[in-house]
Amino acid sequence: MPEGSTAVHAATLGQVAELRSNVRVIDVATAPLLSIDACDELVASCATDDWKVAARKGATSADALSGVELMPFVDPAMKSRLEQPLPGGASGSFAELISSRVLAINDEVYRFRVVGVEEPTRVMCYRGEHADHAREHVDLGPLHPLRKLAFSVLLTDPDTFDGGDLEFSGTTFDAARVQGTVTVFPSFIPHKVTPMERGVRHVVVGWVLGPTFV
Numbered sequence: 001m002p003e004g005s006t007a008v009h010a011a012t013l014g015q016v017a018e019l020r021s022n023v024r025v026i027d028v029a030t031a032p033l034l035s036i037d038a039c040d041e042l043v044a045s046c047a048t049d050d051w052k053v054a055a056r057k058g059a060t061s062a063d064a065l066s067g068v069e070l071m072p073f074v075d076p077a078m079k080s081r082l083e084q085p086l087p088g089g090a091s092g093s094f095a096e097l098i099s100s101r102v103l104a105i106n107d108e109v110y111r112f113r114v115v116g117v118e119e120p121t122r123v124m125c126y127r128g129e130h131a132d133h134a135r136e137h138v139d140l141g142p143l144h145p146l147r148k149l150a151f152s153v154l155l156t157d158p159d160t161f162d163g164g165d166l167e168f169s170g171t172t173f174d175a176a177r178v179q180g181t182v183t184v185f186p187s188f189i190p191h192k193v194t195p196m197e198r199g200v201r202h203v204v205v206g207w208v209l210g211p212t213f214v
Helices: 005-018 036-045 061-066 093-110
Strands: 029-032 082-085 122-127 133-137 147-154 166-168 181-186 191-193 196-198 200-209
Touching: 029 093, 093 147, 093 181, 093 200
Parallel strands: none
Antiparallel strands: 029 181, 082 122, 122 200, 133 191, 147 181, 147 200, 166 191
16 A cells, blocks of 8 residues: 555545535435415416427537537427426416425435526426327436426326326336425436326426536
């Protein structure tokens, strides 16, 4: 062993011992949030003409660092759904209620350094007739380096649709299939929405921002 390496190792262990650890850092958390009536009200508040086909921007880390302007494009193999901004906007009652609960869950579970919720939070519509889905992905990357947490609120009665399950690393997360429930998870966890088979599934989806993970 090189001279001095023992002292370096001991110093490193001392620094690690002083760090605040959190064994729940990769947990998926859920909590009741909206009543059935509130879920129905939110869906009814969505403007029929505001639904847009989901698009994405393909980019590498080099693209993001060089400031290349990327044009959105539709990629149904990656994700297929409709979406629109949350009714009422960032200062609306729905946004305030969701943000408050999600930030509280961060304080209770993850304790990440965060600054607030990304705008705009979105309502997403997955349709059985189109087999809408989202292929496995993570929400953290060169275009979104500040996303610390992702969240999803199911607005639809689960008995009215088949498919559309939220999966983490190939495992269906049944707790997310409860109307009015918010599901929160770190943005680096791989997840997907399985293809819709019947009915329509509405969810609110958004992200909590904070300093880049280092």
